[in-house]
Amino acid sequence: MITDKQLIEGCRSGRREMLGLLVDRYKDDLYRFCRHLTLNAQDAEDLFQEVWVRVIRKLEKYDCERSFKAWLFQVTVNLHRDRYRRWKKLQHRFLGEASFQADFLNIRDSSPLTEEALLRNERNAELEQGLRALSKRYLAPLVLYYYNEFSYEEIAEMLGIPVGTVKSRLNQGKKLLQTSMQHVKEEA
Template structure:
């Protein structure tokens, strides 16, 4: 498999295919992350496209010693912060439940019957998503990066541009707030 570093170098040297492969490699992860940050599908799609536009403009500044995915997610977080500052009413939307399209848990395909277990899991997942939206922003991104994207503490620190101790503190406090929002239920039991 061609490394991210090589794909960036290919694009920098004029080969469009390098960028296309990078986009293909990170499309799903990035879009899912945009959905978690944005609160609705249309905003997520807009953010997703804006991220790639910004990446194109800043690709010359990318340090190939850093993991590309962490840099890409940092660009996403920074762009989202910029958009968040502009949209004062975004906070009101935090209480809205997500639509099924924003859930990373999809319904069975090929006309398979929906099982009771699947429906219960889906209901629990949507409840979890709703509870996540009640958290202050400073705790939401670290939790999403840790649980959904499986980033290490160090990578979360890079993405959010905060020290390792801050990452640990925000994750710890975020878990406590999430548990309280869920009425004492354990997140891992639902997400498991």
């Protein structure tokens, strides 16, 4: 199996097929992470594309001693943070204090609707609604830790915060998510 380092060196030397292999290796994990960050399929696709454009531009500066996946996700977090700040400024300028409600894509499972599938779909919908209610400061650490299985140290490096803050935000995020999901259940 070709290592990330070999793929990156191939990309740096202009071999396009190596870039294709690199994208293929991380596309599912990266898209899933973008989807969790944005909670919107179209925004996730836009962010996904923007990340790869940035990665290609900055690949010469990448330090091959670091984990490529951690670096890729750090680029994603930074781009998402920049996009979110720009969006908030525009929203505030044009809408004032009014909030903006996005239409979120319902994730559907194509398997037959058994009782188990219905319960799973209901839990997924509750989880997605709970995630939507979370502040970005808690959402990113939760997604990086539980869905992408990064360590506290890797998350701290990606987000540019101390390890203790990562632990605190994970703990607080879990509590907020549980509370949010409890409210969703009570409303149903």
